[in-house]
Amino acid sequence: MSDLPDTDYTQRFIFDDRDVRGEMVGLERSYAEVLAKHPYPQPVAQLLGELMAAAALLVGTLKFDGLLILQAQSSGPVPLLAIECTSDHEIRGLARYAAEQIKDDASLADLMPGGHLVLTIIPVNGQRYQGTVELDGKDLSECFTNYFVMSQQINTCISLAADGIRARGLLVQQLPADRQKDIEEREDSWNHVKALANTVKAEELLGLDNETVLHRLYHEDAVRLFDIQPLHFRCSCSRERSGNALVSLGKHDALELINEHGGKIEVDCQFCNQCYQFDAADIEQLFAGGGVDTPSDTRH
Template sequence: MSDFSQRFLFDDSDVRGELVALDASYRHVLAKHAYPEPVAQLLGEMLAAAALLVGTLKFDGLLVLQARSAGAVPLLMVECSSERELRGIARYHAEQIAAGSGLHELMPDGTLTMTVEPARGQRYQGIVPLEGSNLADCLSSYFATSEQLPTRFWLNADGQRARGLLLQQLPADRLQDSEARAANWEHVVTLAGTLSTEELLGLDNETLLHRLYHEEALRLFEPRALQFRCSCSRDRSARALISLGQADVEQLLAEHGGEVVIDCQFCNQRYAFDAADVAQLFAGAGVQPPSDTRH
């Protein structure tokens, strides 16, 4: 299993953790676009973050992380479903990107938005400034300013692999004393802060946790698979056309040589509809396979 998250739990304190490893899914996202190295790294970190966050939520639906700025990278967007399917995209101005650029150079004065879209129930959204030295610090600040449990992130990506570590303080159970809880939380966070980029990217989970917490009693649970999958489809593209109205779609057909093409920004899949397709669509015949009139 090359793409997975794995939960761990400290037996003697109220802290849980999660580790995520993305290889194939990360490379699949990068294969769709020729991202400069700094953009690819930042996108990998956001993919790892979304996978970690899904592990903290109990819901059926979609988690969306979106960062926006007026800088060299105006948009980073990652989605992770409760089925643990990932996709992501970045928009960038190549001429403004220098090798080794970090978050502040790429996305100055940006904002980070986390949206939870449950299959049933109310949509939730939170927005914070992109402050901090990196994306992990920004996400940690997001949780610090919300009513969520204290949560810290460590994220790295190198264009081939994306890795993440999350620590989260749980409600008081094993440690009831507030000072003891605070001291324990500071202890586990400080140890995690000694982890190097090379260690996070290169060590397997058992070795990594032993390196950090060999004096602690903890349980490592079974890994859970993650994978790249785009949610685009011909059916969804057809519904988008229907929402425009028949007159507007027919106008698009006339302007584009008798064919309307919808491109998925995430996976570059193309969905083409000619006049026969559009006629079937607005006649209520549903979404048909590409018609034989198009070659």
């Protein structure tokens, strides 16, 4: 049996004698929740899992309070992958795809040719940040590594793996000079950590516990592994948010929309497939300031 934790998590580690830190992530229940919402082909399910793992890694790496959004976009068979992860470790995700165009052995380049990755951070307080990088790596692991090195100018190495059942990720990142002041020593140290991180195999990430993975990679180093931080699936949709979207249309247009749809409209959440219904009485209540807590008697 696997020794993997039975809940989804992120887990941080540091090197006692090097200016390097790391993060590991494991997703199983939240991954299953996301995949249960749509009949994803295996290559799409794998990409979605890898992007979920990347989002969880980044939330643990970028210290902020708010929401992180990862979107991979292309004009290919998979035009969109979207993951949202909060600083409270709540995650959700979806993909749009053309199933008839997807082969079982499709690569990232096959699925998302000419694509790009957009990272958006929306803090509770402070300014919104957005960064973009081309999806020009052989896989998402290489694309994210390129993002940090090129866009953030931070030495980083990321490995991602997913198989439709679990998704895992490993990140190692160089820290500002502290234990190692000498430039050449720092460079040699980082090259050592990166070279070993690049040897990790997908089957190791997916099948072994974190302590075993780290021991296999860095058994000659002093590595400290911290407590796991739980992570779970949660969709942020609500009837209230759907009602607010209708309010933004204006009362006249919202009522017209309901009339055009035979007396009621449905607002669907693409992430979790939850459906929220509204009729004319609901619209009147919304614009009278009554909110959505008490739906009308005509809505089922």
